[in-house]
Amino acid sequence: MTTESLPSTARSEALFARARAVTPGGVNSPVRAFRSVGGTPRFIREAHGAHLTDADGTRYLDYIGSWGPMILGHDHPAVREAIASALTGGTSFGAPNEREVQLAETVTRITGVDRVRFVNSGTEATMSALRLARGFTGRKYILKFRGNYHGHADGLLVEAGSGLMTNAAGALGQAAPSSAGVPQEYAALTLVSEYNDPAALDTLMAERGHEVAAVIFEPVVGNAGVLIPTPEFLAALHRVREHGVLLIADEVMTGFRLSLKGATGLLGLTPDLTCWGKIIGGGLPVGAYGGRADVMDFVSPQGPVYQAGTLSGNPLAMAAGLATLEILEGDPGLYGRLEAYTGTLADGLRSAAREAGVILSVNHIGSMLTAFHQDAPDGSIRTYADAARSDTAAFAGWFQHMLGRGIYWAPSQFESIFVSGAHTDHDLNATLDAARAAYAGLGGA
Numbered sequence: 001m002t003t004e005s006l007p008s009t010a011r012s013e014a015l016f017a018r019a020r021a022v023t024p025g026g027v028n029s030p031v032r033a034f035r036s037v038g039g040t041p042r043f044i045r046e047a048h049g050a051h052l053t054d055a056d057g058t059r060y061l062d063y064i065g066s067w068g069p070m071i072l073g074h075d076h077p078a079v080r081e082a083i084a085s086a087l088t089g090g091t092s093f094g095a096p097n098e099r100e101v102q103l104a105e106t107v108t109r110i111t112g113v114d115r116v117r118f119v120n121s122g123t124e125a126t127m128s129a130l131r132l133a134r135g136f137t138g139r140k141y142i143l144k145f146r147g148n149y150h151g152h153a154d155g156l157l158v159e160a161g162s163g164l165m166t167n168a169a170g171a172l173g174q175a176a177p178s179s180a181g182v183p184q185e186y187a188a189l190t191l192v193s194e195y196n197d198p199a200a201l202d203t204l205m206a207e208r209g210h211e212v213a214a215v216i217f218e219p220v221v222g223n224a225g226v227l228i229p230t231p232e233f234l235a236a237l238h239r240v241r242e243h244g245v246l247l248i249a250d251e252v253m254t255g256f257r258l259s260l261k262g263a264t265g266l267l268g269l270t271p272d273l274t275c276w277g278k279i280i281g282g283g284l285p286v287g288a289y290g291g292r293a294d295v296m297d298f299v300s301p302q303g304p305v306y307q308a309g310t311l312s313g314n315p316l317a318m319a320a321g322l323a324t325l326e327i328l329e330g331d332p333g334l335y336g337r338l339e340a341y342t343g344t345l346a347d348g349l350r351s352a353a354r355e356a357g358v359i360l361s362v363n364h365i366g367s368m369l370t371a372f373h374q375d376a377p378d379g380s381i382r383t384y385a386d387a388a389r390s391d392t393a394a395f396a397g398w399f400q401h402m403l404g405r406g407i408y409w410a411p412s413q414f415e416s417i418f419v420s421g422a423h424t425d426h427d428l429n430a431t432l433d434a435a436r437a438a439y440a441g442l443g444g445a
């Protein structure tokens with residue numbers, strides 16, 4: 001395809017110019033700005049099923065799914081109807097409502113936690129879970145893993161993944177803020193270890209475990225690209241409890257995505273606290289944290305750890321979440337279909353790249369996948385440092401080829417893509433046709 005035949009982006013460009021005048025960088029969340037891949041961010045007019053339509057009327061096959069929430073595809077009729085029906089009763093009450101109880105009953109029943117508290121974003125969920133862990137244990141340090149992203153609370157913007165992955169990394173065990181505006185004193189309360197390095201975790205725990213309130217982790221990482229934990233690392237995570245440390249699984253991305261019981265259910269992990277977001281709001285703003293009753297009952301008004309929210313338990317978000325979880329529960333074959341699609345996509349990408357002389361290393365699990373542009377055996381990319389060796393310029397070139405062919409991939413090498421129930425075999429073939437042409441366009445051979 002020549003540049004002349006590419007669809008116009010004039011309206012997106014004009015909107016981006018207007019947006020830059022009134023919003024920092026023209027976007028309300030950094031990765032949307034296409035900084036690492038270049039080109040004009042597409043302003044999206046509408047989305048249905050597996051497709052997005054931008055302001056210029058160009059239709060794209062969507063592999064972002066709003067960064068995870070849209071597991072059923074966009075504008076799913078049952079979710080739309082649930083929101084519409086809730087809407088007729090008003091949009092926010094600042095008082096309890098039945099839908100909050102129903103969603104809490106659903107989440108506790110499916111996941112096995114005793115209690116859940118709803119908030120408005122994944123960031124709020126992890127921030128609140130950490131405050132709770134500190135309040136419960138009376139300890140002040142937390143431990144996270146390099147390249148894991150848990151939202152943008154100050155103490156978590158330390159060696160963080162996702163949009164921050166281009167920032168410099170510090171030494172293990174030390175805390176380097178990933179953002180300006182995070183005082184070193186805050187960052188110093190966050191210890192950092194390498195993901196998938198059980199020995200490093202054991203060593204740090206032996207030295208500092210008695211001071212640590214919680215270890216927070218992505219049970220499958222999506223925010224350094226997809227990284228899958230090894231059984232040895234999972235065992236080391238369980239061992240942190242020997243030091244009186246709470247284990248917090250951040251399932252904001254993986255919850256209800258990798259299975260009904262999330263990544264922890266799939267991998268046989270039993271955390272003390274779990275954070276959710278994305279899917280449990282069915283595309284509306286939501287987050288949640290939950291766990292054992294004795295820990296959760298430390299949350300106000302029951303206990304001494306304060307946490308609140310004007311719009312928490314919002315009736316529209318609860319309705320969208322309930323409708324989404326109801327469909328997921330009622331269609332047990334869905335996760336298998338998503339996994340099959342993603343597996344075929346992974347195989348297809350590998351062979352398309354190979355034919356063009358491009359070398360890839362693909363990590364995938366369930367409906368999450370990252371194709372790292374680097375020469376490493378499949379499955380061998382396990383840490384932030386492994387992922388960071390990828391050729392981001394080659395990825396950016398490939399991304400632009402794909403976008404020009406109507407395939408909207410995640411605009412960063414260090415993100416997962418998300419397959420939804422709305423993706424069809426036809427979409428899969430179209431993706432692989434585009435990928436073949438895009439790899440050939442990279443001129444690897």
Ligand code: PMP
Binds near residue numbers: 124126150151250252
């Ligand atoms: N935790 C994880 C694992 C995430 O992937 C994200 C967002 N991508 C967050 C927390 C933060 O969620 P939010 O953007 O809703 O604040």
